Amino acid sequence: MQQLTRQQIAWRIAQDIPDGSYVNLGSGMPLMVSDYVPAGREIVFHAENGLLGIGPRQTAESKDMNLINAGNIPVTLLPGGAFFHHADSFVMVRGGHLDYSVLGAYQVAENGDLANWDLPQGRKAPAVGGAMDLAVGAKHVFVMMEYFAKDGSAKIVPRCSLPLTGKGCVTTIYTDIAVLDLIDGKVWVREIIEGITLQSLQAETDVQLRISPALTLLSAPASS
Amino acid sequence: MQQLTRQQIAWRIAQDIPDGSYVNLGSGMPLMVSDYVPAGREIVFHAENGLLGIGPRQTAESKDMNLINAGNIPVTLLPGGAFFHHADSFVMVRGGHLDYSVLGAYQVAENGDLANWDLPQGRKAPAVGGAMDLAVGAKHVFVMMEYFAKDGSAKIVPRCSLPLTGKGCVTTIYTDIAVLDLIDGKVWVREIIEGITLQSLQAETDVQLRISPALTLLSAPASS
Amino acid sequence: MINKIVPSAEEAVSDIHDGAVLLLGGFINCGFADELLAAIHARGLRNLTAVSNNPSVGEGGMVKLLSDGRISKLICSYSRKEGTTLIEDLCDSGLLTLEIVPQGTLAERVRCNGAGIPGFYTRTGVGTPLAEGKEHRDFDGETYIFEPAIKADFALVRALRGDRWGNLVYDKAARNFNPVMAMSRAVTIAQVDHIVEAGDIDPEHVITPGIFVQRVVPTRAPARVMASAATAVQTSAPVS
C-alpha cells in the first residue's frame, strides 16, 4: 500500500480539470494543483483578491508584493490575465462563473457538507476568508485532504461535528488513499490505491462507501 | 412682466450649482444648464450612460456617435473625465453620490412629488429612462419647467394627477416666473419676476404659496 | 488551449433557440451587437424576450427583429422609437408585451443574476405605477421595493477589442450596458471590432474579464460610429 503524497494528490486533481477551466485554488495544499496542469491545457486560475490568469510564482530574489495570490504568495500573471476589484471577484465566485474550486477540509459529510474553518480546539481567532463563497459558488467543489485525521479517524463522516463552511457543496474528494464522488447524498469510491481493499477502508469509515462502476486504481507518477 | 426664456431659466439654475458639484442633466431643456456654468466654476456633469466630466458638444461636421450623452447628443469629455458601465453609473445615482439632478416635469406637487413621464393622452409607449433613479438618488432635485401648462393651469399642484416619477423628491422648482423651494411640504417663493404680484400668482395656483424671507426679483441676463 | 473566437456571427448564434431570453448591451444606438442581431434574425427565431435599455435606433439590429414580430417581450426602460409607432402598433396588436423598468433598476437586476443574488431592494419607483404589485419593505424608516434578478439565456454584447480568452474593452460611451450584460449567468457572445492577441490588453485595463465571455466574434463590417450632424438623430424624451 502506497499512499499518495500531497504532491501526488495535487497531480491527481489536476488531471480532472479540463482545458479552459476557470479554477480557484484555496490557500495551502490546494495551491500545489497549479504545478501539475497537464501539457497542452490552459487553465485560468482565479484568486479572490482580484486576479485571473495567475502564472508561476515569482522567482526573482526581490518580490513584487503587490502581485500576490490570496495566500500572500508572490505570483505572476499570464498574457490574457486581468485585475479587478473584490466585488467583481466575488461576482465571479458567488455568481457561479468558476468551474472548479479546490479546498482543504477538516471534515466532509456524506451529504456533501464541508467543514474547513475554525478549529474548535485552541484559542485561534476565527478566519473564514472566501471559503464560504467558494463552497456555494463554484460549479464543482473539489476537496483535497488526507483520508484520515491525525487521530486516525476518517475525515469523511456521516455528519460534520465541526462548524460548516457550506452545505451539500462538495462534489469530489481527493485523498491519499481514494477518490470519492458525492452524488445525491451517497459516497462512491471511484479510485483506490493498490494494496488496500474496499472492505478494509469501509471498516475504518463510518459512512457507507459504494463502488463506482468505473472503479480503477488510484496512482500518480512518483516524480510529482 | 418679462417671463424668462428657457435659456434664462437654464442660466438661473446654473447660478445655484456650486463649484465642484456632480450634476446630472435630464434630456431636453435641462441640458441647456451646462451652457451657463459661471466662469471659474468646475462642474462635473454625469450622464446615465457612463460618463463623468462631460464637456461641450462636438462641433466637427462628422460626429463620434460612440461619445454621446444620455440624450443622444454627441459630446466631448473634459480632462479628468471617466467612462464606466451602467451598473456603476447607477451606483452613483441611486447611492446618493450626485449633488444635483435637473429634471423636466409635467407636474410637481407641494409635497415634492414629481410627475415627468408617461403622458396619459395619446398612445405613446412608456418611457421612464433613468428619471426615477435620479429622483430618489440625487441630493438635490431641481425641476426646470414653465410655471403654467399649455392649458393655462399651474404645474405646481396640491397633488399630482399624472403618474409619479418619484415621491417627495423635488427640492427646488425653477420656472419662467418664479423660483420656489419645497420644504417640509410647503412651497416658498424665493424669487419672482418683476411686474407680477404674489397675489396674482397665488390666484392662479391651487397650492398655498409662502413668501421666503429672502424673496428677491427673478431676473437673468438678456443674452442668456 | 483556450480559443473563444468563433469566425462568424452565424456560427456564434447557432444554438440560440425560439423563446430564448436575450440580454442586449447598447444604449440608444450605441454599442449594440448589430451583426449578432442580424444573424439571429436570419435564423428566423421567434418568441424571443429582449432585455435592452431601449429599442435601438435606425432600422437594423433589434429593430428588424421587433418589426418582424420575432420579439414577443421587451424589458426596457424606454420603449419609444422616435418617428415611428412601431412599438405602439406591436403592443396594440398583441404581438409585443412591454415590461418597463427604471434604467438603474434594469442594470442592477441584470447584475444581480450575474452575482448570485436573487434580487434587490431599491427606493427607485416607490410610490409610482412601477411599484404596483411589488413587495414593499422598510429599512431604517425608508420604503423600498424588491426587484428580482433577470435571468437570461444569452447576452449579446459589443466591444472594441477582444482576445481569445474573452477579455473585452469598449469604446467610450459604447461601454454602457455591455459589461453588465456580459457579467450575467447567460452565455455571453461578444461582437468585437478588433481581435487582439492575449496579453495585448493590459491586465489593468480589462473591463470585462474573459471568465464572463464564452464566444468572441469579429465584426464583419467596419465600425460606423461617425454620423453627420444631419443623421445624429436626437431621441430625447420631451421631458426628463
Added chain:
Amino acid sequence: MINKIVPSAEEAVSDIHDGAVLLLGGFINCGFADELLAAIHARGLRNLTAVSNNPSVGEGGMVKLLSDGRISKLICSYSRKEGTTLIEDLCDSGLLTLEIVPQGTLAERVRCNGAGIPGFYTRTGVGTPLAEGKEHRDFDGETYIFEPAIKADFALVRALRGDRWGNLVYDKAARNFNPVMAMSRAVTIAQVDHIVEAGDIDPEHVITPGIFVQRVVPTRAPARVMASAATAVQTSAPVS
C-alpha cells in the same frame, strides 16, 4: 476649480472622530493606506470600528491601532494575525469585538451601501454558524440569508495614481477592496503614490471615478512593495 488634493495625511484625517466607522482597502498586507492609518493613530482616536478584510500584516498601519486598543470592533473575513496572539488577547480582555463576514459578503455589503441598497440575499453562509440569527428566505427553492449594507463614516484607500478630480488607478493586486470601499457613501480619503494631472489617466482606464473620492493625499514615503523572499510572510490558513 476642483482640487481634492490635501497636502498631508494629518490634514486629511483631521475630522475623523472617536467612534468613527472606517472602511479600509487592502488585503493581507497589500494596498493599505498605511500613512493615513498612522496619522489616525497619531491623533489618539479611540473606539474606532474597522471594516477590513484582515488585520494587516507587519507592525505598522492598522496593527498599531489594534495593538494600542484604538479599534474596538473589527469587521473582517480573516481575523488571525499569524505569529502573534494579538487578536486573541484583545478579544479575551474584552477590548475588541469581532464580526466575521465571508469575504465576498464583506465586499458586497460595502458595495450595497454605496449603491443605495439596504442589504442583499446570498447563499453564502447558509447552514453555517455565520447564518445564525439572520433572516432566511427561499427563492426558487434555494435558501438565502439577508446580509445588511455596512454604513461607514470614512473610507481609507490606497492607490497608485490619482488626480485633483479624485480619479484613481491601482497597482495590480493592490486594487483588491480599495475601489469597493471608495464607492461607499462614506467620505473617501485616498493615499496616492503618484499625483498626476487631470487627464493623465485615460478615461477608459479610470478604476475609481472621482465622484467617489473626496480627498487625495500624496504618499510621503516611496512605495515599498518589494520584499525579499525571507520577509514574504505567508499568512495562509492551514486549510482552505
